[in-house]
Amino acid sequence: MIIASKKPIEEIIQEVKDYKRLLILGCNECVTVCEAGGKKEVEVLASALRMHFIKEGNEKKIDEKTLERQCDHEYLEEIRGIVDNYDAILSLACGVGVQFTAEKYHSTPLIPGVNTCFLGANEQRGMWTERCQACGSCILARTGGICPISRCAKRVMNGPCGGSSKGKCEINKELDCAWQLIVDRLRDLGRLDDYEIVAPIKDWSTERAGGPRKVVREDVQV
Template sequence: MIVADKKPIEEIIEELGTHEKILILGCNECVTVCEAGGKKEVGILASALRMYFLNQKRDVKIDEETLQRQCDHEYLEEIRDRVDRYDAIVSLACGVGVQFAAEKYFSTPVYPGVNTCFMGATEERGLWTERCQGCGQCILARTGGICPVSRCAKRVLNGPCGGSTDGKCEINKEIICAWQLIIERLKALDRLDDYEALSPLKDWSTDRAGGPRKVVREDVQP
């Protein structure tokens, strides 16, 4: 899933400036799972903002709404009939949702309420870790199912680098060396001989480097 983290409320207040009718818009998907932008967080942010504006003796209306998704036309359309009541939206969806909402409601300012961080997994409640950078050309078959692009600080394809110590990354003792994991996994799969195969230069044109990407699937298009 896409993992996001809360933005400091001071930053959101700063973004909102003088707006007086604000919709806090949550999303029921990834940001709900990572507890940054679901219905619960919409409620918490709305209460905090109401409190803040009350203290400021400002009459600001704050409404709450949480959509099934903000990255689909279908669900974003659900608020079309009432969008005009607001002079700003704070979207607690990931960056995709914020942008899609902004594209759809072109004359309404849409502010991000979270920082979108990465594609990752829930290790345990309150701990999410990165697993994928969407490079567009998956190499997991060669690396024992562990991704050096997203999990190695230098994304080395023929690792580990000289900084791997006690199985930890040189940048932080809390970070496991991805190549340590790859080697352990290759060993468990009885494929350690594969380690000596040179990984060729990667084609990054399917990555961010190639510019904005799209997936076109004519077979499923209407």
């Protein structure tokens, strides 16, 4: 899922201080699971902002709403009837949700309430780690299910590099060397011969370097 982290409340206060009527818009998907922008976070932020602005003598109308998703037309339509009641929307969705809402409601200023970080897993309560960089051409079948693009600092395709020491990466002694993990897993799977195969040069045109990407599926289009 997409991992996001909360923006500092001071930053949010600065961004919204000039708007009189504000809608705080949460998202029920990834940001709810990573506890950055779900219904609960919307409630807490709304309460904190209301109190702050009352105290400052600058009382605002701050309302709360959480959509199922902000990256889908159908759910974003739910606020069409109320969006004109607000001077701005503070969206706690990931960057995708914020932008999609902004595209849909062109005349309403959109302010992001979270920092979108990466595609990751919920490793343990309160800890999320990166697992995918959405490079667009998955090689996990050849690397024992461990991604050298997202988990190796150098994105080395035929690793490990010389910075791997006792299974850890040179950039951080607590960070596992992705290639050590790959070799260990291939050994456990009895597929160590695969490690000998030199990976071809990766086609990076499917990655972000090739510009903004698009997936078109004519078979599911109506």
